[in-house]
Amino acid sequence: MDGSTLKASNYDEVATACRLAKEIGCDYFELKAMLDQDHYTVNQDEQYIDRVNERWESLKELEDDSFRLLRSSNWEAYGTARARTSPRSTPAARSPDCAPR
Incomplete structure (x- = not known):
């Protein structure tokens, strides 16, 4: 991290991780914002949030009962927040949670 902005992330791994979660029998895959040690959302550029959201939409086909x-x-x-603030106050992706069946 440089200041309060994350420089490296797992944005491009969200789809792979989601598919793996389903393959190994998880009940769900949860995308979470990254929090710092004080539990504040880590700032990130809007372009990265958009990339995750685009991938997320394509993953909806994996949902079933x-x-x-x-x-x-x-x-x-x-x-x-996006409608009210700048991209500097947005969440960043972090390792998602999954729960085995």
Whole structure:
């Protein structure tokens, strides 16, 4: 991290991780915003958030009765905050959670 902006991330791994979660039998895959040690959302450029959201839309085809896609409230708040704030106050992707069946 440089200041409060994340420089390296797992944005491009979200789709692969989601498919793997379904393949190994997880009930769901949850996308979460990255938090710092004080539990504040880590700032990130809007372009990275857009990349994750584009991939997320294509992953909806994986949902069925036994596998769900979830986004945390911090990630969802990004959409609301985006209309009010600059990209410097947006969440960043982090390792998602999954729960085995």
